[in-house]
Amino acid sequence: MSLTLYNTLTRRKEPFTPIDPKNVRMYVCGPTVYDYAHIGNARPVIVFDVLFRLLRHVYGADHVTYVRNITDVDDKINARAAEEGISIRELTERTASQFHEDIAALSILPPTVEPRATEHIDEMKALCEALVAKGHAYVAEGHVLFDVASMPDYGRLSNRSLDEMEAGARVEVAPYKKGPMDFVLWKPSKEGEPGWPSPCGIEGAGRPGWHIECSAMSDRWLWEEVKDKLSNEAKARPHQFDIHGGGIDLTFPHHENEVAQSRCAHGTPVMANVWMHNGFLQVEGEKMSKSLGNFITIHELLKTDKFGGRRWPGEVLRLAMLMTHYRQPIDFTATALEAAEKVLRNWYRLIGDATACEAGDGQSDVQTKLQDDLNTPQAITALHAMADALSNGGDASALARFKSAANLLGLLTMTQSEWLAAWNADAKLDEGEIEARITARLEARKAKNWAESDRIRDELAEMGIQLKDAKDPTTGEFTTTWEVMR
Ligand SMILES: Nc1ncnc2c1ncn2[C@@H]1O[C@H](COP(=O)(O)OP(=O)(O)OP(=O)(O)O)[C@@H](O)[C@H]1O
Numbered sequence: 001m002s003l004t005l006y007n008t009l010t011r012r013k014e015p016f017t018p019i020d021p022k023n024v025r026m027y028v029c030g031p032t033v034y035d036y037a038h039i040g041n042a043r044p045v046i047v048f049d050v051l052f053r054l055l056r057h058v059y060g061a062d063h064v065t066y067v068r069n070i071t072d073v074d075d076k077i078n079a080r081a082a083e084e085g086i087s088i089r090e091l092t093e094r095t096a097s098q099f100h101e102d103i104a105a106l107s108i109l110p111p112t113v114e115p116r117a118t119e120h121i122d123e124m125k126a127l128c129e130a131l132v133a134k135g136h137a138y139v140a141e142g143h144v145l146f147d148v149a150s151m152p153d154y155g156r157l158s159n160r161s162l163d164e165m166e167a168g169a170r171v172e173v174a175p176y177k178k179g180p181m182d183f184v185l186w187k188p189s190k191e192g193e194p195g196w197p198s199p200c201g202i203e204g205a206g207r208p209g210w211h212i213e214c215s216a217m218s219d220r221w222l223w224e225e226v227k228d229k230l231s232n233e234a235k236a237r238p239h240q241f242d243i244h245g246g247g248i249d250l251t252f253p254h255h256e257n258e259v260a261q262s263r264c265a266h267g268t269p270v271m272a273n274v275w276m277h278n279g280f281l282q283v284e285g286e287k288m289s290k291s292l293g294n295f296i297t298i299h300e301l302l303k304t305d306k307f308g309g310r311r312w313p314g315e316v317l318r319l320a321m322l323m324t325h326y327r328q329p330i331d332f333t334a335t336a337l338e339a340a341e342k343v344l345r346n347w348y349r350l351i352g353d354a355t356a357c358e359a360g361d362g363q364s365d366v367q368t369k370l371q372d373d374l375n376t377p378q379a380i381t382a383l384h385a386m387a388d389a390l391s392n393g394g395d396a397s398a399l400a401r402f403k404s405a406a407n408l409l410g411l412l413t414m415t416q417s418e419w420l421a422a423w424n425a426d427a428k429l430d431e432g433e434i435e436a437r438i439t440a441r442l443e444a445r446k447a448k449n450w451a452e453s454d455r456i457r458d459e460l461a462e463m464g465i466q467l468k469d470a471k472d473p474t475t476g477e478f479t480t481t482w483e484v485m486r
């Protein structure tokens with residue numbers, strides 16, 4: 001077994017060695033809960049779910065702690081709640097439960113811990129105090145600010161020098177900052193904004209900056225809560241953990257600043273050993289993002305016909321996403337979803353209602369490929385090879401091996417009946433709609449548009465509707481009837 005991962009910190013692929021193999025620890029930045037998550041946001045959730053599954057498989061399910069937070073205090077949240085005229089709590093609760101509903105449909109395992117920022121304010125304040133006491137932060141006009149000049153290797157993660165950053169700083173610098181790149185750890189809250197008693201002798205209420213939230217939550221759940229059960233080697237490396245992940249846009253400033261806060265507060269050489277970043281999901285070459293307005297939400301993809309004129313099963317989105325390596329950009333298209341759906345349909349047909357089982361003997365090619373920096377495209381190729389072999393005849397254990405190899409990617413987690421039933425229930429096709437599609441298909445046939453006619457047949461089959469074509473022996477007329485597949 002050898003797992004290699006690309007590390008943003010060293011800019012190369014390296015063998016992964018956990019600090020304590022009995023307690024592998026990973027933190028991934030979760031959503032800021034003020035709006036529906038878009039499918040770009042789904043990418044880190046899916047990618048790190050695959051890594052979580054792989055780590056559990058390699059080190060044992062009870063030996064991996066995965067923390068993915070919820071950011072429920074942020075100025076974007078305040079603004080949205082005010083806009084909608086609802087309380088912040090109402091907005092964050094609603095958005096967080098929508099997020100959970102959405103990602104459950106993508107077969108995402110729940111993380112070990114899902115901490116909320118508002119439940120860790122004391123830890124954030126303690127970090128502010130420690131940073132001020134050690135001369136890495138200062139108080140100015142009700143703010144606590146991190147003094148980046150106090151950290152000699154600030155910029156190491158994102159590979160940029162402080163001079164370069166300062167020269168490029170175009171934002172207007174607040175007059176109370178010592179240096180233009182100094183960032184906020186704590187800021188004052190006005191009447192009506194969420195606030196807590198401030199640290200560092202500041203009077204009045206305030207709230208944390210975004211970066212300090214992740215430094216506090218990762219240390220609480222990956223060090224404080226687990227330190228007693230760690231190996232002696234791991235105890236000798238306090239406040240450090242194995243893997244920290246997120247989208248590539250978080251490298252700077254968010255992760256750079258997390259590193260600065262955590263290392264300076266605890267006096268450590270690293271915050272996390274391995275930093276992993278997924279590439280963007282793009283639309284016509286541009287990052288899918290809320291601010292550009294070019295986004296489609298997970299909810300819309302699953303429940304409405306806004307993308308490609310139809311609804312899509314969550315597992316299709318998951319497979320389509322994993323067809324590209326996590327560090328590459330993905331250009332998102334309906335064609336990719338269609339291709340993924342076709343593959344899944346075939347695979348489900350192949351496994352039928354075989355129930356899940358653990359792969360007993362040996363390591364599959366799928367696992368080997370995943371262990372090479374999560375090479376999901378090659379893992380999927382390996383799954384195709386297993387599927388081909390199976391369709392030429394295979395015994396129950398070959399089937400079980402195929403299914404558990406697919407499970408490692410979070411695929412084929414259901415039986416074929418469950419998949420059809422889930423999709424049918426979701427599609428809620430009424431008879432009128434089925435008839436309308438059959439008419440459309442007959443028209444396509446008349447026009448000799450075989451591709452379209454096949455597409456409609458496949459689409460209905462996907463929803464569990466089987467078509468039967470017949471020619472009337474007397475009139476020669478072509479007719480189609482349908483029935484629900486069993
Ligand atoms: N288009 C995208 N492709 C891949 N990952 C993305 C994309 N957009 C956001 N992410 C990731 O989603 C996670 C949640 O981030 P966050 O809640 O800050 O979203 P966001 O950056 O505010 O979205 P937006 O850029 O649309 O405003 C982060 O790990 C971020 O890197």
Ligand SMILES: [Zn+2]
Pocket residue numbers: 028029030214254258
């Ligand atoms: Zn974070």
